[in-house]
Amino acid sequence: MIGAVAQAVAVVVGVWLMFAPAVLGYGGAPADNDRIVGPVAASIALIAIFEVVRGIRLVNLVSGAWLVASALLLGYPAAGAVSAVASGAALIALSIPGGERKNRYGGGWRAVFTGATEADRRGRR
């Protein structure tokens, strides 16, 4: 369950970014940045809520790292910088745990590329 919950929280972080420029009152490059990274991060997390595609959450490690870096690079005002760093750190933290698995998928996406092992067929993930 923790895996899906972490991704749901990451969705909230992404949605916050979409509205942060309006709430905290800034425009220009920082605002555009938030309004681009926000929907991307929220969408990745919304997809990753589902166990079979949980792996895509790792993309948000990049989203989070970029947000932290952009707080230094793009000239955010103070409140915006705090928001960007906090959101970025949250995205990174929320993208690390995969969470426990409820279902088995015959080896998952790896099995498509490398072939299923005997353990995959018997039901190991």
Added chain:
Amino acid sequence: MALTSGAPPPGAPDGWTTNPSSWGQRLPIIGLATAGFVIAGYLALFQFDVLSTVWEPFFGRGSRRILTSRISHLLPIPDAALGALGYVADAVTGAIGGTERWKRRPWLVVLFGIAVGPLGAVSVLLVIFQPVLFSSFCTLCLVTAVISVLMIGPAFDEVLASLQALRRVRDRGGSVWSAFWRGTEEAVPA
């Protein structure tokens, strides 16, 4: 849906605890696609000037600005109409076939994945355009984007099952091309 013990449900792929082609898994996706079609169809009627106003509870003239923008009319037919067609494609490719279609009709399942995946990606792109290019949001456009993205996870377990089945055909030395179009004849594990 969770089966941590006991036998897998009928039609489940090798090593799976669920059958991704079961109706319990597919009906919610078809329902979401239908809802997306209704909303996108409504927005398209506004873009075609059949309706003179559009519902917008939060962002003032946001919906109007976005739905009449240059980007939304970049293609021969307005973007909401294209979206509505996309949802029809999702619903139709989601509905055709029985509960073993992941192995009997891989081409259909892959087509379903293509209909769901890129449509979701395009709707995220449109969500980015709204504030960045037009400094506004369109509530119902956001709702359809959520619907599009929400369908991706549930749809892709079926795509995974089909791709795994094709991989097994290849590992057995069979023709992936033929299995893609005609299905694989593997026995369901008892």
